[in-house]
Amino acid sequence: MRVLLLGGTTEASRLAHALKSAGIETVFSYAGRTSTPIAQPVPVRVGGFGGVTGLRAYLADEAITHVVDATHPFAAQMSNNAYTACTDSGVPLIRFERPAWRPQSGDNWRGVRTTEAACDALPDAPARVFLAIGKMHIGQFAAKPQHHYLLRLVDAPEGPLPLPNVSVVVARGPFEKADDMALMKTHRITHVVAKNAGGSGAVAKVDAARALGLGMIMIARPDRPDSAVAPDTETVLCWLHHTADRGV
Ligand code: NAP
Numbered sequence: 636m637r638v639l640l641l642g643g644t645t646e647a648s649r650l651a652h653a654l655k656s657a658g659i660e661t662v663f664s665y666a667g668r669t670s671t672p673i674a675q676p677v678p679v680r681v682g683g684f685g686g687v688t689g690l691r692a693y694l695a696d697e698a699i700t701h702v703v704d705a706t707h708p709f710a711a712q713m714s715n716n717a718y719t720a721c722t723d724s725g726v727p728l729i730r731f732e733r734p735a736w737r738p739q740s741g742d743n744w745r746g747v748r749t750t751e752a753a754c755d756a757l758p759d760a761p762a763r764v765f766l767a768i769g770k771m772h773i774g775q776f777a778a779k780p781q782h783h784y785l786l787r788l789v790d791a792p793e794g795p796l797p798l799p800n801v802s803v804v805v806a807r808g809p810f811e812k813a814d815d816m817a818l819m820k821t822h823r824i825t826h827v828v829a830k831n832a833g834g835s836g837a838v839a840k841v842d843a844a845r846a847l848g849l850g851m852i853m854i855a856r857p858d859r860p861d862s863a864v865a866p867d868t869e870t871v872l873c874w875l876h877h878t879a880d881r882g883v
Pocket of ligand 1: 642643664666681682683685686687689690706707709710711712713714716768770771
C-alpha cells in the first residue's frame with residue numbers, strides 16, 4: 636500500500652502520524668500556501684500537480700494505491716481534481732470531513748454563501764472586523780474601506796495589503812478561546828468574518844465571538860464531490876485496510 640495524503644489541515648497532520656505509526660507508506664502533499672509548513676513524519680511533496688492530468692500522471696508514476704483527501708474544507712478545486720483523477724485511474728479515494736460549526740441559540744450569526752456576500756453583510760457604519768479567512772480573498776473587502784480589519788496570517792505579508800485600514804497578527808493555530816477573546820477585546824472587534832471550516836483547530840474564534848456577543852458572519856462551505864467520507868482517523872485506517880484486503 637502507498638498512500639497519497641492531501642494535506643493542509645490540523646487533521647491531515649494527525650493522520651500523517653497515525654499512518655506512520657501503522658507502518659503505512661505515505662507521501663504528504665502540501666499546496667505550498669505557507670513558507671513555513673509544519674514538518675511531517677512522512678515524506679513531503681509541495682505544490683500543485685498540474686490539474687487532473689498532472690495528478691493522474693503522479694498517481695501512476697508514484698505507484699499510489701490509495702488517496703486520502705484531508706485538504707481544507709474550502710479547497711474544493713483540489714478535492715474535485717482528486718475525485719476525477721482517482722475515478723479515472725481506479726485508485727480508491729476517501730475524504731476526511733470534519734463537521735461544520737453550527738449556530739447556537741442566542742448567537743448573532745449570519746450565514747452567507749460567498750466571500751462577496753460576507754462583505755455585503757457587514758454594516759455600512761464603520762466597524763472593527765476580525766477577518767479570519769486567511770489571505771487569499773481579503774481584497775474583496777476593499778469594497779468596504781470604512782471598516783478597520785484585523786487579519787491573522789500564518790506568514791507575515793510580503794507586500795502592501797489590499798485594505799486601507801488594517802492590523803495584522805502573525806500566528807498559527809490551533810488557538811484557544813481565552814486567547815482569542817483577549818485578541819478580540821484588545822482590537823475592540825465588533826464583527827467576526829469566518830469560513831465554516833469546522834473542526835477543533837480554528838473553533839476558538841467562534842467560541843470567543845459567541846462569548847463576547849459579537850456579530851458573526853459565517854461563509855458556508857463549497858460543495859464537495861460525492862466521494863467516501865471519514866469523520867475521524869480511525870475510520871480512515873479501517874477504510875485503508877478494508878480496501879487493501881479487497882485488493883482495490
Ligand atoms: P484549491 O482552490 O482547492 O486548490 C487550487 C490548486 O492548488 C489545486 O488545483 C492544486 O493545484 C493546488 N493544491 C491545493 N491543495 C493541494 C495539496 N494539498 N497538494 C498539492 N496541490 C494542492 O485550494 P487552495 O487554493 O489552497 O485554497 C482554497 C481555499 O482553501 C481558500 O479559501 C483557502 O483559504 C483555504 N485553505 C487552504 C489551505 C491549503 O492548505 N490548501 C489551508 C487553509 C485554508 P493543481 O491543480 O496544480 O494540482
